[in-house]
Structures are given as structure tokens and as C-alpha cells.
Amino acid sequence: xxxxxxxxxxxxxxxxxxxxxxxxxxxxxxxxxxxxxxxxxxxxxxxxxxxxxxxxxxxxxxxxxxxxxxxxxxxxxxxxxxxxxxxxxxxxxxxxxxxxxxxxxxxxxxxxxxxxxxxxxxxxxxxxxxxxxxxxxxxxxxxxxxxxxxxxxxxxxxxxxxxxxxxxxxxxxxxxxxxxxxxxxxxxxxxxxxxxxxxxxxxxxxxxxxxxxxxxxxxxxxxxxxxxxxxxxx
Numbered sequence: 001x002x003x004x005x006x007x008x009x010x011x012x013x014x015x016x017x018x019x020x021x022x023x024x025x026x027x028x029x030x031x032x033x034x035x036x037x038x039x040x041x042x043x044x045x046x047x048x049x050x051x052x053x054x055x056x057x058x059x060x061x062x063x064x065x066x067x068x069x070x071x072x073x074x075x076x077x078x079x080x081x082x083x084x085x086x087x088x089x090x091x092x093x094x095x096x097x098x099x100x101x102x103x104x105x106x107x108x109x110x111x112x113x114x115x116x117x118x119x120x121x122x123x124x125x126x127x128x129x130x131x132x133x134x135x136x137x138x139x140x141x142x143x144x145x146x147x148x149x150x151x152x153x154x155x156x157x158x159x160x161x162x163x164x165x166x167x168x169x170x171x172x173x174x175x176x177x178x179x180x181x182x183x184x185x186x187x188x189x190x191x192x193x194x195x196x197x198x199x200x201x202x203x204x205x206x207x208x209x210x211x212x213x214x215x216x217x218x219x220x221x222x223x224x225x226x227x228x229x230x231x232x233x234x
Contacts, residue, residue, distance in 0.1 A: 005101035013071070013105055020067045024113055027063065028120070050124050054139075057121035061146040064113045068150045071109050072123040072157035073095050073171030076228055080165050095229045103158075103225070110154065114147070141206060146211035152178050155217030159224035163231065181216060185209050191209040 010017075031052040076099075125139070157174030164170045189205050 002097055002101060005098055009075075009101050009105045013074060013109075015167050016067075016071050016074050017109065019070065020109055020113060022155040023062065023063045023067050024116060027059040032057040036136070054121060057124065058142060058146075059155060060113070060117035060120075061143055062149075064110060065146060065150040065153050066108045066118065067113060068106075068154040069157045069171050069174050070167070071106045071170075072154045074167040075106050075158060075163040076224075077164050077167045077170045081167065093161050095231075099225055099228050103221075106154070106158070108151065116148075118143075131140075144210060145206070148210040148217075149178070151217035152181065152213035152220075153217075155220030156223070158228070159220040160222065161225035162228040166231075177220070178213075178217070181212050185212070 029158075035052050056106050121139075121143075155174075156177040159177075160170035160173030161167065164173060180215050185205065185208065188208065192201050192205070
């Protein structure tokens with residue numbers, strides 16, 4: 001039964017997979033073309049190629065958040081758009097394995113994207129002369145922020161998909177909740193960080209944002225899953 005559900009969700013998410021593949025390849029393709037152009041015009045410098053790869057990986061991390069929003073928003077709401085939810089409601093199948101199948105597909109997609117970007121990032125970083133201290137200071141924090149943002153957008157969009165009629169509305173719902181967190185953080189930083197050289201306040205804001213995003217994302221996934229399983233209407 002689970003295998004049939006997974007195949008069904010793979011078919012329902014074909015458009016999301018295509019979009020994810022484009023988003024995954026696009027940064028590296030653009031920077032590769034840019035590198036060849038600069039190389040042909042003798043405008044490149046030693047190590048520029050590795051720098052471009054690292055930059056493309058950072059962009060890939062950020063774009064994964066958009067895919068997470070779309071994948072989670074599409075997970076359950078897509079069946080209401082094509083009216084297959086009404087048909088599935090009459091089948092003798094519990095909603096719990098249906099929800100687990102959808103969650104597995106969405107998480108696997110985001111995990112693959114993160115895995116590819118992280119592998120490219122680590123390989124490129126290993127070819128540079130960066131020290132462990134530099135890695136922690138310059139690269140770790142943006143990656144963690146991108147990861148927390150992806151978790152938040154995934155969770156809030158998953159929550160929206162559990163009761164909204166269309167994937168686009170579910171994704172917008174997720175974006176709005178994440179923007180509320182972002183606006184709260186901007187307000188907090190405007191109030192607390194009076195001196196721009198105050199590193200302690202910046203670190204506190206960093207940890208607060210990551211904690212809020214992770215907490216909201218996980219809570220939203222749990223809430224959305226419960227709503228979908230217990231929902232009477234398709």
C-alpha cells in the first residue's frame with residue numbers, strides 16, 4: 001500500500017521535481033558560463049573559479065527554501081485542485097499513511113537539494129586554503145540561516161496545504177508566516193542593536209532567528225499533519 005501511495009505522490013509532484021531540478025542547476029550553470037566568459041576575455045584571476053562555485057552553492061542553499069515552500073504547499077493541496085481528494089476520501093485507506101507518503105516525498109526532495117549543494121560546497125571549500133576558524137565564521141552561519149529558513153517555509157507551507165484549496169495559496173500562506181518572523185526580527189534588531197559594532201546583540205539576533213524558524217517550522221509540520229489526518233472534508 002505504501003509503495004502505491006509513494007508512486008501516486010511522485011506523479012502528483014512531477015512539476016515540483018522539474019522546478020527543483022531547474023533551481024538546482026541554474027546557479028551553477030550561470031556561474032559556469034560567467035567563468036568561461038571571463039576566462040575568454042582574460043578577466044579572471046587564480047582561484048576565481050572556486051569562488052564562483054562557493055557563491056553558486058550559497059545561492060543554491062537560499063533557493064532551496066523556495067523549493068521547500070513550493071513542495072510543502074503542493075503536497076496536500078494539489079489533490080484538492082485536481083479533485084482527486086474527493087475520490088481518495090472514499091477509499092478504505094487511513095489518512096496517516098497518505099500523509100507519511102507525502103511528507104517522505106517532500107522531505108526527500110529538499111534533502112537531495114541540500115545534499116547536492118552541501119557536497120559541492122564542501123568539495124570546493126576543500127580545494128581552498130580556508131582554515132577551520134574561517135569556515136565557522138564566514139560560511140557556517142549563512143548556511144545555518146538558510147537551513148532554518150527552509151525548515152520554516154516548509155513547515156508553514158505544509159500547514160497551509162493541510163486545509164487550503166490550492167498549492168499557490170498554501171505557499172503564500174507559508175511565505176506570509178515566514179515574513180511575520182522576518183519582520184519581528186527586523187523590529188527586534190532595530191530596537192536592540194543601537195551600536196552597529198555590538199557583536200553580542202548580533203549573535204543574539206542570529207540565534208533568536210534560527211530558533212524561531214526551527215521552532216515554528218517543526219510546530220507547523222506537526223500541526224498540519226494532525227489537521228490533515230483528522231480533517232473530515234477532503
